[in-house]
Amino acid sequence: xxxxxxxxxxxxxxLLAAPLLWPGNxxxxLLTQGAIAAIACLSYxxxxxxxxxxxxxxxxxxxxxxxxxxxxxxxxxxxxLVLPVSLVPLVGGLAGLxxxxxxxxxxxxxSGTPFAMITLGLGELVAAAAxxxxxxxxxxxxxxxxxxxxxxxxxxxxxxxxxxxxxxxxYALVCAALLRGFHFTPLGRMLNAVRDNAERAAFVGYxxxxxxxxxxxxxxxxxxxxxxxxxxxxxxxxxxxxGAQRSASWLLFTFLGGAGYFLGPVLGAALWxxxxxxxxxxxxxxxxxxxxxxxxxVMRAPQGLAGLIAQGWxxxxxxxxxxxxxxxxxxxxxxxxALLGGCALVELLYRLELEAVIGGEFRYFxxxxxxxxxxxxxxxxxxxxxxxxWGRWLRQTGRST
Amino acid sequence: xxxxxxxxxNAISYGLLLFMLSSGLxxxxxxxxxxxxxxxxxxxxxxxxxxxxxxxxxxxxALLLAPLAVGLLGAWFESACLRRVHRHGHVAExxxxxxxxxxxxxxxxxxxxxxxxxxxxxxxxxxxxFTLVQELERGAHLVWGAAGAAVCRAPGVLCHPFPATxxxxxxxxxxxxxxxxxxxxxxxxxxxxxxxxxxxxMVEALGHDLPRVFMxxxxxxxxxxxxxxxxxxxxxxxEPGMAAAVGPVIFVVVVVGGLGSLTGAFLASLLIALVQxxxxxxxxxxxxxxSLAQVAPILPYLLLVLVLLWRPSGLFGRxxx
Numbered sequence: 001x002x003x004x005x006x007x008x009x010x011x012x013x014x015l016l017a018a019p020l021l022w023p024g025n026x027x028x029x030l031l032t033q034g035a036i037a038a039i040a041c042l043s044y045x046x047x048x049x050x051x052x053x054x055x056x057x058x059x060x061x062x063x064x065x066x067x068x069x070x071x072x073x074x075x076x077x078x079x080x081l082v083l084p085v086s087l088v089p090l091v092g093g094l095a096g097l098x099x100x101x102x103x104x105x106x107x108x109x110x111s112g113t114p115f116a117m118i119t120l121g122l123g124e125l126v127a128a129a130a131x132x133x134x135x136x137x138x139x140x141x142x143x144x145x146x147x148x149x150x151x152x153x154x155x156x157x158x159x160x161x162x163x164x165x166x167x168x169x170x171y172a173l174v175c176a177a178l179l180r181g182f183h184f185t186p187l188g189r190m191l192n193a194v195r196d197n198a199e200r201a202a203f204v205g206y207x208x209x210x211x212x213x214x215x216x217x218x219x220x221x222x223x224x225x226x227x228x229x230x231x232x233x234x235x236x237x238x239x240x241x242x243g244a245q246r247s248a249s250w251l252l253f254t255f256l257g258g259a260g261y262f263l264g265p266v267l268g269a270a271l272w273x274x275x276x277x278x279x280x281x282x283x284x285x286x287x288x289x290x291x292x293x294x295x296x297x298v299m300r301a302p303q304g305l306a307g308l309i310a311q312g313w314x315x316x317x318x319x320x321x322x323x324x325x326x327x328x329x330x331x332x333x334x335x336x337x338a339l340l341g342g343c344a345l346v347e348l349l350y351r352l353e354l355e356a357v358i359g360g361e362f363r364y365f366x367x368x369x370x371x372x373x374x375x376x377x378x379x380x381x382x383x384x385x386x387x388x389x390w391g392r393w394l395r396q397t398g399r400s401t
Numbered sequence: 402x403x404x405x406x407x408x409x410x411n412a413i414s415y416g417l418l419l420f421m422l423s424s425g426l427x428x429x430x431x432x433x434x435x436x437x438x439x440x441x442x443x444x445x446x447x448x449x450x451x452x453x454x455x456x457x458x459x460x461x462x463a464l465l466l467a468p469l470a471v472g473l474l475g476a477w478f479e480s481a482c483l484r485r486v487h488r489h490g491h492v493a494e495x496x497x498x499x500x501x502x503x504x505x506x507x508x509x510x511x512x513x514x515x516x517x518x519x520x521x522x523x524x525x526x527x528x529x530x531f532t533l534v535q536e537l538e539r540g541a542h543l544v545w546g547a548a549g550a551a552v553c554r555a556p557g558v559l560c561h562p563f564p565a566t567x568x569x570x571x572x573x574x575x576x577x578x579x580x581x582x583x584x585x586x587x588x589x590x591x592x593x594x595x596x597x598x599x600x601x602x603m604v605e606a607l608g609h610d611l612p613r614v615f616m617x618x619x620x621x622x623x624x625x626x627x628x629x630x631x632x633x634x635x636x637x638x639x640e641p642g643m644a645a646a647v648g649p650v651i652f653v654v655v656v657v658g659g660l661g662s663l664t665g666a667f668l669a670s671l672l673i674a675l676v677q678x679x680x681x682x683x684x685x686x687x688x689x690x691x692s693l694a695q696v697a698p699i700l701p702y703l704l705l706v707l708v709l710l711w712r713p714s715g716l717f718g719r720x721x722x
Contacts, residue, residue: 054492056499106710113436113491117656118709124649125702132695244645248503255496288507295500299485302493350511 007263011176015169019162027277028161029233034273035168036229039175041254041265043222046179048251049259050188051215052195053108054116057123058250061220063242064099064126065092065227067137070237073145085147085158086167089228096224097217099126104216109209111198120244127242142238145231158232168229175222180262182218191215252294258304267305285350289343327394334391341384344369348377403535407561408682409675414567416674417574421629422647423654423666424581425622431661432598432618434491435483438498441648442505443623447471447630448639449509452520460523460635468627475623479616502644510641517640522566526635529562566636573632577625578667594618653701657708659718669716673701 018031040062047053069092075081076088083091103126107118130137137143148159156163182188190211193201198208231237240246249272257268279286301308315324344364351362351371361370369376426440450470454463478501486493521527528547535541537557544552553560585591597604597614605611634643654673658665680697708715 052492054495106706110709110713113434113495114656114660114709114713116492116495117436117652118706120649121653121656121702121705121709125699125706128699128702132699244649248499251499252503285507285511288504288511291500291504291507295482295497295504298493298497298500299482302486302489346511349508353512353514 004262011263011266012173015173019165025161028165030273030277032161032165032168032233033230034269035165035172036226036233037253037272038172038266038269039229040223040226040250041257041268042176042179043219043226044250044254045259045262045265046182046215046219046222048254049261049264050183050195051191051212053111053212053216054251055107055119055247056116056244056251057119057121057126057247058219058223059242059244059246060103060123060126061096061100061223062227062230062250063130063237063246065089065096065224066231066237066241067130067143067227068092068095068224069228069231070143070145070235071136073147073149073231073235074143077146077149085149085232086156088147088232089171089225092228092231093221093225096220096222096227099224100217100220104213104220108212108216111208111212123242123244123247127239127244130242131239138238140239142236144236147232147235164233168233171225171229175225176266179218179222183262187211187214252290256290256294256297256304258306258308260303261306261310264304264306271305283347283350285346288346292342330394331391334387334394336387338384338387338391340365341380341382341387344380345377345384348380403533403541403559403561404682406533407563408678410563411567411682412675412678413671414570415678416671418570418629418633419647419651419654419674420667420670421574421577421632422626422651423658423670424577424663425625426651427655427658427661427663427666429619429622430655432594433494433615435494435498436652436655436660437619437622438495438648439478439502439505440622440626441644441651442502443471443475443626444630444633444647445509445641445644446474446505447627448520448634448643449513449518449630450627451631451634452518452639453513455520455635464628464631467631468624471627471630472620472624476616476620478623479619480612483619484612484615502648506641506644513641515641517638518634520634520639522569522635526565526569528565530565530568531563533561533563535559535561564636566632570632570636573628577628590617650701653705657705657715659715662715662717665715665717673704676700676704 015035019028022028022031040058043061044055044058047055047058069088072081072083072088072091073085076083076085103122107115107122110118131139147164148157158164158167190201190206193204194206194208194211201211202208227241230241253268253272254265255268256271257266258264275286275290279289283289297304303310312328315328347362347364348369348371351369361368363369369380371377422440422444426437429435429437429440447467450467451463454467458466482497482501483494486497530546532544532547532553533541534544534552535558547562552558583591585595593604593609593614597609597611601611604614633647637643650673654669655666657673658667658669677697677700680700681694
């Protein structure tokens, strides 16, 4: 428990101090998106990590929350709704909850693979249906609104980005605390029981469908809040917020962060901020790296980043560095070597297509690589193979632990 | 009447293309319990391999080699990735194929770019296979190939051409159907596969290498998707979006038909193709603001939800607990 309190304090402190450590408007916008993504991933993990329900259609709820909040802002501007702007995300949450009533009831009748298929189908259904009602959803272009309206409560008008950021950070903290609290309620415990063995839970007297359904409603509500915050931040909702790609990224980052740990999805959201801010500057192939990382994690580290950190901590804790440092260094060396070779291959592949346009030469960690020269390809492949072989040798000889 | 016939033929050819995809998916599912999320990505890969190979070797060698390459890749993926996560359960298997679909899409975009690729069918398959010529006083008759422009431009004459590539889709799909039926029911390999479906332990006890059977089935399913990719890519457009366009539809087909039922997949493919084609072909207003053609994209998913509510195991699926 002490470790958890520490993690909470650290997360709160990081949220508070982040704008000071990383100033600038672009950074602030990214941090805001990170806080929003954290709520969305946490709500996704209520289904995936806590309830064992793999959903391919979670963007439906975040997206509908976004649209509802935009409509609420428009109604505020028109004057027939009176509500502080800071409570508009709750309208999004309600919209997510209301949508989750019929859709959640239909999807949670099943679990496992059928559940995944139903959520995929419902996701496509809602995304395609949204395009059919341009009055409500604005078609491909979407609908927009202005968040600066009404009286400024306590002098906060949400005109500047920093005010929006702190609102999102506050929402993120409150939502995270509520979701954590939910985990310790009887319903939260039953949700875990239904995930692990639905049949036995049914024998104890709890209807698995009802338990899954209630959890789904909660996930829909918090997803809607995330969507509402996104509406405040972007001031626009367009077709892609509902789409399959957005659903896929909620799944991707929740899993990468670590679905088995409560703060794993928050790590996933942080990873999302880092990858979209830094990786996209370095290389246009960053979605591919994310996909490869995802594949690697599914096969080797299904507990995600949070799991890796916990494993590393368990390995290091209370032991003298002489015991674990050499093994860890060797493993890290093998990993870095394989990573260097693999990334070089991907970059070469990318240059191959652009060879005619910008030339095949590029700088890679101080080396000059050229997609036209076989030496570059062979070198990259050799480095990758060396790293992979070294790692395999470490595992087989048991020198890594 | 004549436009109805053409729409029906279009629907059948599209339905058979869907069946080429869903047959592999359903075979893999019934055997390994894995819903292969990356199946549509194998379709995408087949189209791009086909385009790249046909630019160098011509269309017909590409038609053979591209599915082979996709099948080998699928078999490798099964043995290197899918098999390793098997002990973590079906959700992990679904996740690993989801990751593969993501990676394959990005790889294709990285290597070939995001713009549509120029992938033309060979000269033999270009143009119409036959044309229905509808004349006011003489009724309709059929002309092989294209009817002359002079015939079609005459007053009171309507021409309905039917593309040769569509006929080719039908021919390939029927050939696949026959070959698959023969392979599953008349050969020793088919017997082992069928036995592995129902009695995996006994098959293993009799000395058959079950993991290798799985690898073969997965590779064959991927190769089928690759073949559909070459055929579909040259008929329609070869672009990165083609996986996302067809992927959810084949899941609908497999679930509506009943998970694991080949007959169900066949009938559901045709059903969904008919529903989608005729919703677009016969455009009438449901409400003042919404026409049937606008609703067409959501019809398969509506069907999916209805079937799942009314009969959760699908039309031809076995009842599950």
